[in-house]
Amino acid sequence: MHLSSVKITPIAFKDPPLLNAAGIHEPYALRTIIELESDTGHIGLGETYGDAPVLDLLHALVPLLAGMNPFDLNGLRRRVQQVVDQTRVSDNTAFTLAPGTDPAKNVQKLYSAFEVAFLxxxxxxxxxxxxxxxxxxVRDAVPFSAYLFFKYARHVDADYPDDAWGEALTPAQLVAQAETMIARHGFKSIKLKAGVLTPQEEVACIQALADRFPGMPLRIDPNGNWALDTAIDVGKQLDGLLEYYEDPCPTLADMAALHQATGMPLATNMVVTDLAQFRANTMAQGCQIILSDHHYWGGLRDTQLLARMCETFGLGLSMHSNSHLGISLVAMAHVAASVPLLSYACDTHYPWLDPDEEVVVGGQLRFQDGAFVLGDAPGLGLEIxxxxxxxxxxxxxxxxIRSRNDAAQMRKYQPDWTGKAPRF
Structure with missing residues (x-):
């Protein structure tokens, strides 16, 4: 079996005005859909980032894939490394929003995009x-968490309609958002994307969620937007309310000091994003939970390697998410179903997707009682x-839009906004 065709399609789908430490989501999110076909008629699907730097790399790699055996993953790695070494890519991101926008992750991002399709x-x-x-x-159903955002009622861009979710800037509005998401999907835990309002306002939101959903696991993620003293103070206020405390501080040293000061379990998808940082984290005793993401950890098998490392070093494991469609969701679910260690429900942005903007046959995928249930169809079980x-x-x-830039979008609302972190 050999590859006979490779199709790369950049797409844009509507994205609500979701606020975060880096600014606000633009009216459209970008992704790339990968379609492979073999000489035997078998297909392979992948989904990855749609920003211009990633597209540059994807297009540079395509000619090197002609005729490849899709079982030759080592050959894929060699070709990926060659392309990253030789390709100069554009990059106008104001600052690194997450590892997915970090040029240092180009090998992992490019390899994972095609590894999923090859597998x-x-x-x-x-x-x-x-x-x-x-x-x-090791499990038939993979649990996911309700992912809450502070948000505006509509985008500032004049031609964009009101957002169906409405505004969420107060504890009552955020609780209503959670009620809707849980009623639709049955999620059993809640994560709040924080680092947006003042820390005390966000503490009030967590307390309101705890009152409305007693006993439900709660998480808060300020994306490194709090200074160490702020994070310690908030941690003490939220002690006993959080399942874990995710990336309140921007550095591993601060996270280690925070854990020492509070004893709270800390999670990260920012300060541990590769195995070198994993080693540094074990020495610093910084974070106790690693949030994997196959898009920038190097694919599904490298995610399994990370799971084994977490098991070896006594760390918890879950999964990070970014704006995505169904191919990424199902790939996440398949690898999460394959690892014995999955300590917490995974993140997902999928409930924010407009139901009319899914690219797989059958439309938007469904959660059952807060989980994605794997079927028995070959491969990912999806068609385009x-x-x-x-x-x-x-x-x-x-x-x-050609590259995500939450900071530039935020300056449409607040011209003097810088995005400098930590802000609080």
Whole structure:
């Protein structure tokens, strides 16, 4: 079996005005859909970032994939390294929003984008679900968490309609957001994207959620926007209310000092994003929970390696999320179903997706009682709706956004906004 075609399609889909430490989401989020086909007629699907620097790398790699055996993952790694070494990519991001926008992760991002598609094709060829290719499932259903955001009622851009979720800037509005999301999807835990309002306002929101959902696991993620003293103070106020405390401080040294001061379990997707940082974290005794993300950790098998490392060093494991579609969601679920260690429900932005803007046949995927249930179809079990893909590609061409820039979007609301962190 050999690759006979590789199709790369950048798309844009509507994104609500979600606030975060880096600014605010633009009216459209960008992703890239990868479609492989083999000489045997088997397909392989992937989904990754849609920013211009990633697209530059994806297009540079495509000619080197012609005729490849999709089982040759070592060959894929060599080609990826070659392309990253030789390709100069554009980058106009104001600052690193997350590891997904970090140029230092280009090898991992490029490799993972195609590794998922290669593994999908392998599993389809062998007639088995992707999770079985990854070693078999240790769980049939992968739990996910309700992911809450502070947000405006609409985007500042004049041609963008009011957002169906409405405004969420107060404890009561945030509780209503949680009620809607949990009623729709059955989630059993809640995460709040913080670092937006003053810390005391965000403490009040967590307390309101705890009152409304007694006993439900809660998390807060300020994305490194709090200074150490602030994080210690907030941690003491929220002690006993949080399942874990995610990335309140911007550095590993601060996270280690925070843990020493509060004893609270700390989670990260910012200060531990590769195995070198993993080693530094074990020495510093900084974070106790690692939030993996196959898009920048180097793919599904490297995520399994991370899970084994967490198990070895006694750390917890869960999964980070960014704005995504169903291919990424299902890939997350398959690898999460394959690792014995999955300490907490995974993050997902998927409930924020407009139901009409999914690219897989059958439309928006469903959670059952707060979890994604794996089926028995070969590979990822997904097919592309070509009409929907073309519609979202045309939306990409028309929207004018080519790289995510939450800071530039925020300056449309607040011209003097800088995004400098930590801000509180």
């Amino acid at each position: 999908d094709m392998q599993a389809r060829y062998l007639g088995m679900p992707l999770v079985d290719l990854l070693g078999g499932r 709706d070509q009409d929907a893909l073309e519609r979202l590609h045309q939306q990409y061409l028309a929207c004018g």
